[in-house]
Amino acid sequence: MTTLPPFIFATCQSGVENVLKREAARQYPFLRPAFSRRGFVTLKFADATQPLEGFRFEAVFARAWGFTLGRVEVGDQAEAARQVWKLIGEIPVRMVHVWPRDSAPPGRSDPDTPWPDEVEQIRSLISAAAPESVNLVAPDTTPRRGLRGQWVLDCIIVDPDEWWVGIHRLEGPETFYPGGRFPLCLPEHAVSRAYLKMEEALRWSQFPVPPNARWAELGSAPGGASQALLDRGYEVLGVDPAEMHPAVLQHPKFTHLRRRTTQAPRRAFRKIRWLAADINAAPNYTLDAVESLVTYPQINIRGMILTLKLPEWTLADRIPEYLERIRSWGYNVVRARHLWYNKQEICVAALMRPFKRKPVVVRQKARRKRPT
Ligand SMILES: C[S@@+](CC[C@H](N)C(=O)[O-])C[C@H]1O[C@@H](n2cnc3c(N)ncnc32)[C@H](O)[C@@H]1O
Numbered sequence: 001m002t003t004l005p006p007f008i009f010a011t012c013q014s015g016v017e018n019v020l021k022r023e024a025a026r027q028y029p030f031l032r033p034a035f036s037r038r039g040f041v042t043l044k045f046a047d048a049t050q051p052l053e054g055f056r057f058e059a060v061f062a063r064a065w066g067f068t069l070g071r072v073e074v075g076d077q078a079e080a081a082r083q084v085w086k087l088i089g090e091i092p093v094r095m096v097h098v099w100p101r102d103s104a105p106p107g108r109s110d111p112d113t114p115w116p117d118e119v120e121q122i123r124s125l126i127s128a129a130a131p132e133s134v135n136l137v138a139p140d141t142t143p144r145r146g147l148r149g150q151w152v153l154d155c156i157i158v159d160p161d162e163w164w165v166g167i168h169r170l171e172g173p174e175t176f177y178p179g180g181r182f183p184l185c186l187p188e189h190a191v192s193r194a195y196l197k198m199e200e201a202l203r204w205s206q207f208p209v210p211p212n213a214r215w216a217e218l219g220s221a222p223g224g225a226s227q228a229l230l231d232r233g234y235e236v237l238g239v240d241p242a243e244m245h246p247a248v249l250q251h252p253k254f255t256h257l258r259r260r261t262t263q264a265p266r267r268a269f270r271k272i273r274w275l276a277a278d279i280n281a282a283p284n285y286t287l288d289a290v291e292s293l294v295t296y297p298q299i300n301i302r303g304m305i306l307t308l309k310l311p312e313w314t315l316a317d318r319i320p321e322y323l324e325r326i327r328s329w330g331y332n333v334v335r336a337r338h339l340w341y342n343k344q345e346i347c348v349a350a351l352m353r354p355f356k357r358k359p360v361v362v363r364q365k366a367r368r369k370r371p372t
Contacts, residue, residue, distance in 0.1 A: 006045035010062035015106025039102030064180040066168030081129040099179035191245035192224030205349035219279035223248030
């Protein structure tokens with residue numbers, strides 16, 4: 001069994017470090033902030049606490065996390081690659097992930113900017129320096145069940161002359177990609193960047209959505225997210241008082257309800273099983289809109305992908321309260337993540353497992369009293 005070091009690292013969007021540290025302090029009071037830079041945070045297990053084998057750092061704002069083994073000063077990169085393996089020691093790693101921290105000025109991160117070519121060169125260099133006993137799998141872009149639970153060597157380029165080395169286990173689909181970044185790029189026909197946000201949410205949540213499923217999206221204009229759903233073959237009911245892009249409107253599986261959610265007739269949702277929301281309003285406004293639908297007697301929603309905007313970062317402190325509210329509607333699998341394509345907002349994935357429809361209430365006609 002691998003002895004786990006008493007430090008963890010997490011990478012996050014630039015400018016979100018303090019939000020992440022507050023989240024960690026709330027959920028893991030035994031973790032203390034240690035070294036950090038923009039986009040990169042480390043935390044130490046304090047007061048002689050030690051990570052146990054099953055420890056998971058389930059933080060919304062950590063896009064990737066792992067156990068920290070140490071840092072390597074980089075002069076000659078080939079020598080640095082050998083140092084990386086010294087830190088790994090006997091840990092049986094199966095993959096090498098290399099990525100840079102997000103060092104953009106806060107609020108200026110561009111999720112579309114590809115990482116520099118050097119990142120791949122460093123990954124090749126480290127892989128080539130692996131001891132013979134190490135059995136690395138080729139860089140793989142599709143999460144494979146057989147690799148679940150295996151260790152990955154993490155090398156975060158904190159600065160060109162400073163790499164931090166750690167390990168994480170392959171678990172959820174995002175853990176298969178360096179930095180938790182799914183390999184996505186905007187298709188030419190996409191009418192808004194929300195396409196990528198929805199695609200990332202679908203890949204991360206891994207919802208068991210059947211082919212031909214029916215979705216509704218609250219806040220659907222101009223239509224990028226709806227397109228991501230349509231491209232997967234789903235039917236979409238877009239609810240938005242604003243205009244949809246003509247390319248989306250023309251899609252045979254798309255219907256536009258040009259209304260606010262509160263004014264949308266409830267019968268339009270009777271056959272809908274999956275709900276997305278991306279309303280540009282404070283979280284409780286979105287949650288009120290969603291609650292009014294999912295608690296309606298004749299509406300049965302199995303799973304939801306909700307964007308909760310955080311106009312103030314301090315609202316991040318209330319995320320546990322928002323998730324609890326969603327659970328109170330009967331959703332027992334509720335997770336949140338600050339997606340790669342989220343800006344000042346988070347994605348919540350909520351699923352009812354097993355799915356239970358509300359009982360059908362048959363109204364009986366009142367019997368007329370017979371005249372006596
Ligand atoms: C961020 S945009 C949505 C982007 C969209 N998901 C896409 O893929 O292009 C937010 C949208 O929420 C809509 N909106 C605001 N309040 C709403 C409400 N009460 N019901 C439905 N839509 C609403 C706005 O009109 C706006 O189009």
